[in-house]
Amino acid sequence: MASKREEIIYKVSSLIHSQGYENTKLSEILQVTGIGKGQFYHYFSSKRELADAVIDYLIAIMEEALFENILDQPISPKEKLNQMLDEICDMQMENQAKRGCPIGNLAIETSEHDPMFREKISSFFDRWEHKVKQTIDELQQEGMLGQNIDTTKHARSMVAMIEGAILRMKNKQDIQVLRDITDVIRHEYNLKEV
Template identity: 40%
Template sequence: MLNKKLQIIEISAKLIHSKGYEKTSIQDILQAAQIGKGQFYYYFSSKQDLGIEVVDYCFEKWNQRVIKGILESEADPKAKIEKMLACAIDVHTKNGSKCGCFFGNLAVELSEHNEIFREKTNKVFESWIHHLEIVLDELMRQEKLPLSCDSHALAQSIVAMLEGGIMLMKNRQDIAALITVSNVVKKMVCI
């Protein structure tokens, strides 16, 4: 039953998001998913194998929601950026402002010592920056921005600002930190 496997992945994603990859033990997953060890190792060959499937699954979900659903949609560039910011605030409000960014957490935890996870998280941010850059180009064509810098540097800085803002939010356990930087982003792009 492939449904069961997906359920294990979704439960593992929540645990890894909250506790981190290394601190999430297989025992934690077995207990949360109410399964035995045999079932786990029937679907996944190792903990790392599960981790990779979890990251791929979350990337796909995020890609559908943010890239396809917002940045590549047929809306006005200003509206796209506003939607993107609102989406981030919405997600982290629902998470109680305390577990941070799934990909950012993994990038910080693993990228120095695990090349596979480093590449996977890196692709998320590269994709985000790339698609945001395209939207910024659209925006620049219809309006002059106060900051005269190339769109790639600006896109990268906005992503950095949001990721840093999410980190401050997690550290302070207060969504206000993210809202504050979100508003500064809006001013940077004249919204």
């Protein structure tokens, strides 16, 4: 059973995901969690400390879903990339293509103003790029990509394409935007031929 602190983080993560960190007011946090101001300050010294815990929570969810459950698994590199793209589309479908990537949203909102949040979020994206690079390296080692391919640049481009597609999908509120971009990625890496 989750602790009260974990329950607060879980409930507020959804609130911040849907309306952003800055737009989330303490009164809304108290309402959605069903706690009073005194209890809030028992668990967190500030809204910023809570947001820091929310970022850790959201990153942990993404790392479990994408890294532990897919990219770190002993399956073929094509299967890894296909499953990663499928999982990302499934995550967005859960929110009717309206909320976007919770970590990407926070990156856009907080990176300019909060160095701690920026570093934490940047570190997540660096790890994601590294996992994708390792998978693209596997494709290259298996002769499915040319040896002259810069896998670091390709990994960074793939993550950027995905995050850009999610941003555009959120703006249009249309999951097809994300599907179109993931189709381009699948075509680029011959992922449909599994």
